[in-house]
Amino acid sequence: MSRFRRSPTAMVALIGLALPAVATPAPVIPPIGAIPGAQTARFKVVVEGTATAARDVDGGSLTPCVISLQGRVNETTTFRRGKNVVMEFTRVGGAVFVHRKGRLTDASLNLKVRTTRTASGSASRADVPGAPVSICGPLTEDLSQGPDCGRPQVVNMRAGLLYQGGHLRLALNGADGLGFTAPECPTSQIAGGLDGLRFGWPTPPAVGQMSVFIPPPLIFGSERVKAPRVIVRTFAVRPSPRRVGPQTFAPPGSTVRLTATDFGTNRMTIRLIRVR
Numbered sequence: 001m002s003r004f005r006r007s008p009t010a011m012v013a014l015i016g017l018a019l020p021a022v023a024t025p026a027p028v029i030p031p032i033g034a035i036p037g038a039q040t041a042r043f044k045v046v047v048e049g050t051a052t053a054a055r056d057v058d059g060g061s062l063t064p065c066v067i068s069l070q071g072r073v074n075e076t077t078t079f080r081r082g083k084n085v086v087m088e089f090t091r092v093g094g095a096v097f098v099h100r101k102g103r104l105t106d107a108s109l110n111l112k113v114r115t116t117r118t119a120s121g122s123a124s125r126a127d128v129p130g131a132p133v134s135i136c137g138p139l140t141e142d143l144s145q146g147p148d149c150g151r152p153q154v155v156n157m158r159a160g161l162l163y164q165g166g167h168l169r170l171a172l173n174g175a176d177g178l179g180f181t182a183p184e185c186p187t188s189q190i191a192g193g194l195d196g197l198r199f200g201w202p203t204p205p206a207v208g209q210m211s212v213f214i215p216p217p218l219i220f221g222s223e224r225v226k227a228p229r230v231i232v233r234t235f236a237v238r239p240s241p242r243r244v245g246p247q248t249f250a251p252p253g254s255t256v257r258l259t260a261t262d263f264g265t266n267r268m269t270i271r272l273i274r275v276r
Contacts, residue, residue: 049268051204065136071121146185199264
């Protein structure tokens, strides 16, 4: 039986950006309202995202055992943040920065992450036809029966916002996915390495080296632009799905040759709901 687990300290940057520092105590800074000429816009923040991963694998061997394997692994991860966190965008002169209400150096969000993996297919092992002695231990496996198949795993993960040059970015920090381990699905005594999804959580396809453009007039309003009540932006992998393979590999200590192709998608929507 194979057990491939990712470290729960794996770092994931969905759009390739490190989180703003949040642990260092902030210096003494006057309240925003005390800064001459400062403008503030407040928003409730809603984050909704879905990442998927899939692997098609098939192959086998003819000697010393006749082995045949064909299967598919699917994983879906959703991450959500509700409306109860208020973020403030503050403009001082030409500079704009984002932070949690009352926390000038903190732009963090905690997301609820839910991952479910399933598998299908089968693997079989038998002796070479006509073998005088059985050496292979005939076995047939249903790959859908891994111990974690179909069982959701829910963890919390920290996200951070950064506003720079008119662009809003969102990053996830996989180190805060407390307790997350790659699901054991599928497992096999015949061939290992089936559960090593290339795009499985917490390593989904990055949402590009990109951000979404939200110019200051949309946030604060201007003489020409009426500030909207809700601002919606979507990050998505393009092209989708991302694909790697087919790639051929041999599980450690095995004569089996397998061919695997991995697919992954990642899509995330952020809503800023203005608070008057």
